[in-house]
Structures are given as C-alpha cells and as structure tokens.
Amino acid sequence: MNGVDNELIKKIPGAPVIMTSVEWAINASRANSLWTVTFGLRCCAIEMMHTGGTKTDWSRFGFEVPAASPRRADVMVVAGTVSKKMAPVVKRLYEQMPGPKYVMAMGACAISGGPFIYDSYSVVMGVDKLIPVDVYIPGCPPRPEALIDGFIKLQKKIMAQKIRK
C-alpha cells in the first residue's frame, strides 16, 4: 500500500509532506546509483563495455561501479543469450542480489531468444521466463546509446516507486 495515502499517516499533521520528500530522496538515491553486476553473455556484453567506454561514458550517470559480486549490485543487465545450462546460474545470481533489484534484458536474445528462436534446442526464449524484467532494450546488439536510454527509463521507473506500508 502507498505510504503517503495511508489513512493513519494522513492523520498526523505534516507527515504526508515529510513522507513524500523522504520517498523522493530514497528514490533519487536509488535511481542515481545503479551499480551493475558484470554479467556479459554474448555480443551485447561488448556493447555494454562500450557504453562504459570513452565515447558514451556511463559513469556520468553514476552507473560506473561494476560490482564483481552480485551482493553489491542493484541492476543486472542480461546482455546476451541465456542457454539452458546457464539458466539456473542466472536465477541464482538474481537471488544473490540484495533488494531492491532490477533486471534489464539487453538485446534480442535476452528479450525473446532472438535469432535462436527456431530450430534451437538449448536456448531459453527470453530471460523473462526465469526472472522478472524491468526494462527491455531491443537491438542485436543494441547500441550504447540504446543502453543508456534503457538506464534512463529505469531511472524514471524507480522515481515513480512508492514506499510500501
């Protein structure tokens, strides 16, 4: 339930205002400090590295901290094909991340299986079959600009979050 709309909180004078600004501050800090778990699977991983490269430097937005361990990551960018052998690992990595956690499906393979939809016996058709996905970034592979756009979309999504009761 939305904390600001809570009946009890509404009765306390000034509480909704404070709640709103606290909510804003929490969301803003979450949205502006998205640490990615370094998780590259295929071609998209290279474009992900390029996004951090000199031309489209993603550290400007504060995404630059690559967390080697999922324990410190906020967002998992699934960059590439998820195979059936990899599927349990992806799931486990997601479970190891502390909440609130977000997932971005980067590229056609992570969205739907991409070029491997037909005649393939070992590809999971989209990572959303395994874990909940927040933002989909189409492309094969998507350009760095597209990935940054995806990050900004995720930021907007986070800013619209409400504190639960």
Added chain:
Amino acid sequence: MENGEEMELIRELLYNSGEPLSEFYRWLHKAWAGFSVPPVFLDLMIQFAVAAAVFGFVAVNALWIIYYERKFSAKLQIRIGPNRVGPLGLLQTVADTVKLLIKEDINPSKVDRVVFILAPGIVFLGTFLTMLVIPFGNGLIAADLSIGILYILAVSGLAVIGLLAGGWASNNKYSLMGGMRSAAQIVAYEIPVLVVILGIVMLAGTMKMGGIVEAQAGYRWFVIYQPIAFLIFLIAANAEINRAPFDLPEAESELVSGFITEYSGMKFAFFFLAEYTNLFIVSAVAVTLFLGGWEGPFFPPFVWFIIKTYAVVTVLMWMRWTFPRIRVDHLMQFSWKYLLPIALVNLLVTAIVIKFI
C-alpha cells in the same frame, strides 16, 4: 570587544588552536562547577563531542575523497566522470551512500553470523581510532598522545583482524583467500613502515605527533633528510591499506572481491568507508612525518595540512590507476628482500649520522 581583538582571536584560533581550545576547556570546567554534578560527566560529554566531530569529518571526507577519485580517474582515462547528480556530480557519492544504507542487508545462511556482522565494525574501528591522533593543525588534534605514532601503528593493526574475520566468516573460498592474503600482506609491510618511522622518531626525538611536526619547523622537513625512507613509507603504506597495485586481498579478476565478496548494503559501506579513510590517514601520516605537517606560508595550518594530504592522496591514486597488480609472491619478496633491508640500512645510517655529527 574591539574589532581588532576579534580578528586577533580568530587568527589565534586558526593558527595556534591549542591554547584557545584549552582555555575554552578550562572555562567550561569553571562553568560546570556551578552545578552540583561531578566533572567526569563534562569530560565524557566533551569527549563525545570530539568523537562526533571526528566521525563527521571521516564521513564527509570519505564522500569527498571517493568523488575526487572518480573524477581523477576519469581525467586519466579521457572520460568525464560523474556529472549528473547535483552540480558537477558532487552528490553522486551521497546518492551511493544513501542507497547502500537503505539496501537489503543480507546475511547468507551459512556464514558465522556474529563474526560476519562484527568484522566491518572492527575494520572501521581501527580506522576511526587512528584518526584521533592526526594533527590537523597546531593544537587541532583530538588527543595528542605522547606515544602518538606508536599508537597509530598499534591501532591500524586492528584492521587486519577485521579483514581476516570477514574473510573467514563469509564461508566462501574466495573470501578466505582474500583474508589470508591481507593478513600476510599487512604483516610483511608493517615492518618496513615501523623501521622507517623509527628513523623519523630518532630525528625528531619524540613520538608525539605534534612534536614530530614541530621538530620540522623552519622548513627542515624530514623528506629532505630521509628521501629513501619517504619512498619506502609511501610504498609500504600503500600496500598496507590494500590499494592497487597492492590490492591483492580484493583482487577483482582473481578473487571476485576477496574478503568483501559476500558483504552487501551497510556492511559493505563500512568497509568502503574504512578503505577510503585509510587512504586519507596514510597520506596524513606521510605529511606529518615527512612533509612538515601543517607548516606553510599564507594559509592557516589546517588548510596546508589538507592541501599536502590531498597531494599525497593524488599520488597514491595515480599509482593505483597506472600499474598492474603485483602477484602475491612477488609482493612478499618485494617487502622482505628489498624494502626491509633498505629500510634497515637507512635506519643504521641515520643512527650513525645522529650519533657522530
């Protein structure tokens, strides 16, 4: 009070903080005597206030130093660095910190829970206690112990217990390896640092941090007399605080993140805070021992102290972003085969020179 007197007081406070502070202390005691409460409580309160001030400095300084490192590395790497959050990206580290503090705090099911939770605290405690004897200016020191430098060596050794405990308690092979590495590394590099500091103590004739700075007054900085010792101190101290190229305990490409692999949220923030505060402390100690402490023209002492410290911090950052990581056995050999003998010879020469000249 006349205007000129006021200026004089501010000047006195800035340039020679020790005297006004102790006067203020005496005044407080006098005022306190009016109440019928034992003065122990006043001392306690004052100490609490000092500790809070130091803690505030540690937190703000860590935020700034992390931002500085990000911007500095971006400059080295032909990038821009954070510039979206707040003006010039100044609030970036604030956002990171707030996020880390409100993140889910995971205690994995198979960890040794008590030790796992205590470890970041121990590491941070070691750092925090060291901060107490850093002389920021003339008299601007939380506790000017008569064995100040010895105290730093002793207390900074506390951190290794935390690292080792964290590595062990995580119940992760990578973490354990990281913890073992850090223990071996700190033991190996503590000794050259100790020997180098002995030379300085011989020159200064005191172990008091303030005394060491005063011994260098008149721009007779010890770096001029002990250039080799200064280099050894920089290298060994850099190794002691586990920064690249000596970042073996958390070598990312080898051990994932070493002893902090399993840590998340607030506990990780404490490790992070300790790491960057250590960087500041090492630089501050280098400034105190070798670069004349707060001494300098035009500006008040504490400004000079901060400028010099950040110059040393910049050099250490420059080292971090330039060199590849050293292998673990090379690291050990470097300390035992090169740094320690050179430091001992340096000490011997210093002793002979002091004795006979």
Added chain:
Amino acid sequence: MTVRELLEKIKQKAEIEDSKEDLGVLNAYVKPSSLRSLLIYMRDSLGFDWMSFMTALDMPQENTIEAVYELFSNSSKDSARIKVKLSRQAAEVETVSDIYRTAEWHEREAAEMFGITFKNHPHPENLILTPDIKAPLRKDFSGGDMKRMPE
C-alpha cells in the same frame, strides 16, 4: 603430393573401404579397426602433424554416421580427410586423443552431439551440453520444446 599418390601410400598401411576426391582433397573411408594405425602413420611418416578438427556427419538414409578427421600438413600444405563409417545404432570407435591431443575435446563434442562412443577416452563426460539433451545434431532429433522454422 597429389591425391592419387597419397591414396597409394595410405592404401599400403590401412584398409581403405572407399575413396574419392572432393575439390582437390582426398576423402578416404577407413575401416574403424585400422583408423588408429593409419593416423599414427600419417602423423609420423607423412608429416600430417595437424588435426584441424574432428566431427561427424549423420546419414540416416544410409543408416550410418561418418566420423570425419581433417588432417593438414604444414610442411607440404596437403589436406586429407579421413572418414570412418559407423552404424547409427551402435556408433563406437577408438579414441585418437592420444595421437592428436586436440581430438580429446573434439571427440567429446562429437560424442555428445551425435551419440558416438569413443572407446578409451580419458574424459568421457559431457563437454558442452547438459545431460538431458541427447545427440541433438542427429537429423532425427526432436527436443521437447524445439520450435521448427515455419517454411
């Protein structure tokens, strides 16, 4: 060395069931029993020190699986393709991973992809696939959720 000369040479050492020239490369079908001795001979005496790859071809219409060994000689720049015909039901052949070390992984791959058993292989377990997928590169493979491309 022309294809004909090469064929003459290896015919003395091994039982060649059939042979043809395919775009200037010798394709020789060898009896499974003499595969190992032939490869040792070719490596040591004819200078075929290089195995580019080892794979298999599934031929359901002939009810055989062909194991293909592509050899190459750096000194004479000759290629040779040695093939062994195996039955689809009981595909079994001796390993050559001790002759050419690279065959170790290639054989593991061929084994899981085609369901061939390599006798005396040092690491007979799967290399790439999970154990629930069996012999996917056979022509009649139909995995549980494999979607066919619409025509």
Added chain:
Amino acid sequence: MEQKTAFEIQELTSDEYVLSMGPQHPATHGVLRILLRMDGEVVVNLQPDPGYIHSSIEKICENRKYDQVMPYTDRMDYLSAVSYNLAYALAVEKLMGLEVPNRGRHIRVILAEMNRIMSHLLWFAAYGIDMGALTPIWYAFRERENLITLIEMQTGNRLTHHALRIGGVKNDLPTGFVEGLNKFLENFNDMVDEYEALFIDNVIFKARTKSIGVLKKENAISYGVTGPNLRASGCDIDLRKLAPYSGYENFSFEVCSEKNGDSWDRCKIRMNEMRQSASILRQAIDTLPEGEISAKAPKIIKPTPGGCYAKVEGPRGEVGAYVVSAGTDKPYRVKFRSPSFSNLSALNEMCAGVKIADLVAIMGSLDIVIPEIDR
C-alpha cells in the same frame, strides 16, 4: 540440478580443495566455468567446463538456406565477425566454383584486417583488467570506437556486421571511408607504441607474464593451438602466408613470432600484429582496384554435392568452416572449427603448478571468446 563431474568426485588429498571459477567470474571473459583443484594459492590441476552459451548454431545452420547462415556466423565470434563470414563464404564459393572479383576480395581483406585490430584492441583492454591495470581499457576503447564508426559506415552494424555475401561483399566502400581510415592509421602506430610502453613493457607486468604459462611447440601443435598463441611458441605458421586466400598473397607483411611460448610472448605478438595489420590496411587502400564488388551468384544457391573445408587466419587462429552440401538449397551440415576451442583445450598443459593470479594471466593471454567455443 547441478551434477558433479568426475573431476570433482576424484579423491582429494588433505591439502587440496576444489574451487569453481565461474561461470560468472570477472576473469573468465564471459561465462566459462573452470574447476580448479587448489593447494592454497597454487593450482594443482584444472578442467574447463564450457557450454554455458551453447546456442545450437550448427543445428540452426542445417535448417537455413545458404545465404541465411551468414548472420549466424557473425554471432559466434563477435570480435572478428568478418573472419567467420569469410571462412563460410570461401567454403560455399569453393563448392559453387564462384570467383570473387578483385575489388570484392580487396574489401574483404580491409574488413578482415580492421576486425583483427579491433579484436586485438579488445584483448588489450580485457587483459588490462585481468592484470589489475584499470586504465588501458579506456585507451583501447577509444581506438576501437574510431574503427567501429568506420566499419559501421560500410556495413551498418557495429559488431555483428553481416558484411560479406556469398560471391563478394554487400556494399562498396562508402564515400569518406578511405579518408577516415587514412586518418585513423596516421597515428595508430604511435598509439600502439605508447600502449606497449605503458602496459606491456611495465616491470610488474613483465614479472607476472615472463616464463609463465609456457606452451611447448610440440604440445601446441598436438593440441591444435593456432594463431598468436602458436606463433609465440616458435612456430611461424600464418595461414595468410601459408595458404593465402582472398588475395593475401598480394600484400607484404611479416609473420610475427617469438620463441619462448610464455604469456609475455603472446602479448608481444598481438601488439606487433596490430602494426602489421595497419600496414596491410595502408597497402590495401593504396592499391584498391576498380570494378565489381561481387560475383553474380544465383538467387537460389544450390551447390553441387560434396564437402569443403575453408580456413582463414582469424585474430585468434585458424577459423574454419566445413560445409557439406547434399545438392539442396540448405547445407547438409556446417561445422565451424573455432580457434578458441582448441586453444582452451591446451590450458591444462600450461597451468600445472601456477598460482591463481597466473591462471588469470594465462587465460587472458590466450584471448578466448566463449561463444566461439560453445557455438
């Protein structure tokens, strides 16, 4: 779900333990799992466990028409997509008896060499991170970004170019391409010198790579190791010289080789190869012939029955495509011979008794690309 392999079940001595490196580990360049049997920091024995990105490309290729296979070849090795394009195109052209016009072959060489530089630059970047030097990556990516902009002008894609067609190339060189390439090549050699001085000739780096991970010549040949890794072991085999294809015989370049076969030699060779590729590129744009870029291939490609193995020298070694035709419009079987597959199989040979830090250094110096192994 997780099954234990024979390697894990084997009896351990009391000092040893099994460490599973990967599939998600910063040093494995993608998702490779390596099972390590460790004694403290020392690797006693190891076994790679690939297959985490296996996407059944060979099965898919059997069910596509000949020209539809081409996009899949890009996605096996995204760092040098043109090498795989080229190997496949050469195999099908040989089956059909097509002759590619001179200009088309030239453009293929330009694209392949650009890909080689891009690939080696990425290796440089990734190796820096492996070794704990965090700055080389940005310099390498600056150069890569320049090259990618150029190659995007030509092919329309940044990584998976799909640049070649059976019979030639898709597009002629666009206007401004040659000027842009010239501008890039102008100071590229200086850049390589600088990077080499910064990273490869660094004292710490030398101490960590010299006489580490030695691969003996006879072992390299037996394991089918190719490319820079083979040439570091003192065997100067380069398919561009040994069995020239696509007009490589018209260019003069040196085959870089070293003697010791250690990690440092492998690094040195890649740096030198970047210089050689730049020289080939310079020759290629100076001698660019006029004419058609593509042979007239039939709309529906139906080669005569038979098999053909074509191989090219990719950045990592011998890239090969074995195409078997049954006379229909779909290939009967396509087998790709990927260099990383063989190179990685020799890892155990190099790693006995090294430290875990050395293992990372050796793996990085092998320059493996995982999807190429798994396919």
